[in-house]
Amino acid sequence: MAIDDTRLVTPAAMGAIDAAAARGGIDSFTLMQAAGAHVAAVVLAHYPDALRVVVVCGPGNNGGDGHVAARLLMQSGVAVARFGAPPKPGGDAARAFTECPGSLAPLEDWQPRAGDVVIDALFGAGLDRAVGDDVAAVIARAEATGTPVVAVDLPSGLSGRTGAPTGPCFRAEHTVTFAARKPGHLLMPGRALCGRLHLCDIGIPARLIASDDRLWRNHPGLYSDHLPVADAAAHKYTHGHLAVFSGPLISSGAARLAAVAGLRAGAGLVTVASPPNAVLTQASHFTAIMQRALGGADALADWLGDRRLSAFVLGPGFGDADKARAFTRQLADTGRPVVLDADGITAHAACRDALGAAFGGAVRLALTPHEGEFARLFPDLAKDPALSKVDRARAAAAMLNAVVVYKGADTVIAAPDGRSAINADAPAWLATAGSGDVLAGILGGLLAQAMPVFEAACAAVAMHGLAARRAGIGMTAEDLAGQVRPPDHSAADAGRT
Template sequence: MAIDHALLVTPSAMGRIDAAAVASGVDGYGLMQAAGAHVAACVLAHYPDIRRAVVLCGPGNNGGDGHVAARLLSQSGVPVIRCGVPPKKGGDAARADAECDLPLRALDDWHPEAGDVVVDALFGAGLDRPAGPEIAALIDRVRNADTPVVSVDLPSGLSGRTGAPTGPCFQAAHTVTFAALKPGHVLMPGRALCGEMHLCDIGIPARLIVSDDPVWRNHEELYRNQLPTMSAQQHKYSRGHLVVLSGPLISGGAARLAAMAGLRAGAGLVSLATPPGAVMAQAAHLTAIMQRSIGDEETLSDWLEDDRLSGFVLGPGFGDLEKARGFCGLLAKSGRPVVLDADGLTAFAGRVDDLGKLFDGDVRLMVTPHEGEFRRLFPVLAGDESLSKVDRARAAAQLLNAVVIYKGPDTVIAGPDGRAAVNSDAPSWLATAGSGDVLAGIAGGLLAQGMPAFEAGCASVALHGDAGRRAGAGMTAEELAASVKSLPCD
């Protein structure tokens, strides 16, 4: 049975999926047996020299998976210490406990030894509050002994909804989960706390693995059908004309990076709108990218009468915040798509309502904040610890009627209609000066070619990561921009 590795479901949605599977006739205890078998197989595969398996079992079904794993590990010849609390009577976990003939010791009855491997089957996704002092002391004991941990479903103490620890939390070397990933598996710091992920099929029918509030891992099925294509019948203007608005002489490099990335992303033409005092300096660096001297709103307004200009990037290295707000107002009135990044975002700190009013109607605004910019724009959302990064991005998208690319190692792409995706596979070396300018340029290039905003957001983040992998560790932003891959031809 194929598993959808892209769908992310919340712990509450997973509970409904489990219940639906049992209601459809699937044997719930059979699901637990399969889950425990996957856990035991993970331990045996990754720790062939294990001396003792220390299986920590909680009172719920997560603990039931642990009881099954303990029994199977013991039958495989591994010495097993089973610790925890007895399960509630009458359920599948109680049956799993009864079928395991190993004694169930108290949690504080285990003392770490070399060669131990902990199986964390305490709570998984079933706990969304801080663990008690006994569990906190146990987590400290495991950490201080540097004992490797294999967690069942999620490291105990980690929120499966937000990806944030609710208090003390295990650091797992491996996490074994079932049927579908949860947001906490891919959002930071949860992704790091989970270690290596193992998504396993335990027999839940694929038709039941659905959510009424789906979030996706970013993948090409989200945007592939909307990618612009190239053909022999096209000419440069039919492939879009992207305009990147440049800052003053001292900071023009950021705009050049965005412009080059937009050209590499397939825009037929790219122009820099350059302040008069910086035209000559920019000309020394440009070949395929054109220039237009734009010094004030009147000059920009006149140029915008050219309806062949099809998309804009405002913000990288722009500098003048008041001027940025004025330019943004003109771009909004033009009715064409706009990417706001860097100074284009900072210009609207404390003025988010004004920005949202500029771009009502069709979704044609994309904003690309990193964490600091997001906090300046949306201090209330950023300060609400009950919200996940997905929640915050969705709320921001609705406030602005925009697609939000909330950057980071767990970049979230969210639209005002509630669609959301988490990008979790970008290389770490993208965290370098100028990388965000390249992303803004890719997004602008795709929007200029007519790609819908949400799909363009997902595709631009994917292309950005792909360029980073191609450029390699130690890359500079110039190398990153040069590594953006053109889109395929028909």
């Protein structure tokens, strides 16, 4: 059975998995042998011309993996030098150290040579503090000389829980990890510091690779069972009616991007509700998307009497904070799903608790903040250095009884019940003005089709990245919206594990 590369486990959970494997009779030294063999294989495959492999070893099991890799590389005819601290007597690492021929020099003795490749087997994922001065000096020498680094489990100095460096940190070209990915492999800047990731099966049974973390890499298995299904008897209203609220004339483009994306995501109808002075401008851009002139709260109350309206997007280019808050309260009272983005999020910075209270009960609110918007709405969470991006998103979701799509190169999707996903495959060129408006529209379009909010958010983030890959480097947000497609069931099924 292929290894499940979708589940993420924290370093603490991985320790519990290792302990469960040992209790189940799996020999821990056999696991170490397999881990070291994978490390050696990666070095041989990617650095066949290395003149010397330098293995820097810590005193724990990560160092034990390094000793195994060193022995196997020597047996393959590779010149190997080991530097570091000897392990404590009696454990697996001590056995691996004893079985590896040659000496172990002090860490500070390593001086880079041309043709060196470093295997970083110092600490791995378990370290959540800054490395010492001796390790920092080694990191600095490797960085200064451009010496390639292959990290065992995680580059030393990088938190496997948060993906943030705890101080000086190796920048690896390759990282070899075992059994399951850790959050630090996907969260930025950890993903960049890991280089190419190799997830390897070392013999831990799949039934043990589980935890209470409820954290995954975003993948089709999270949402494919809930994707809208085409029905020959369907009509436009069975595919949902999405309402997108526009801002004033000067900032109406953001709503247009969201509306186009919602329609392309499969909503049967999309209406843009605009201030009266923006209607003609919007009409000049739309054909398939409908228009509604909408003034204040009374006009909105009349429109909300139409039960065919199935989901709402408020915030892109909206502008008026007082009006955004008032409209949001009215939308909350309908019991239908709402996406708050951009100005819809910022408008509630001073009344966050009231927003959460308005959306009690079944989860029907989604927020799509970027880093700055998140900090405005959740300054207490944003300022806490002990929290990972996953921790912050989960806490925010619980506070507001909402699904939070915390955007970025490592977008985190979190539900109030703790389910979370990290998206790691969106292209870099998504970082362009208007991209977030498109995402809000895709999510609104899926919610209009009655997808549950967490599953819709995971699907929307995946669709957003796929549209960007179709659009290509140099795309604009208009290009991006034009490349949105309804979810493909066959592709989703193929990606399930």
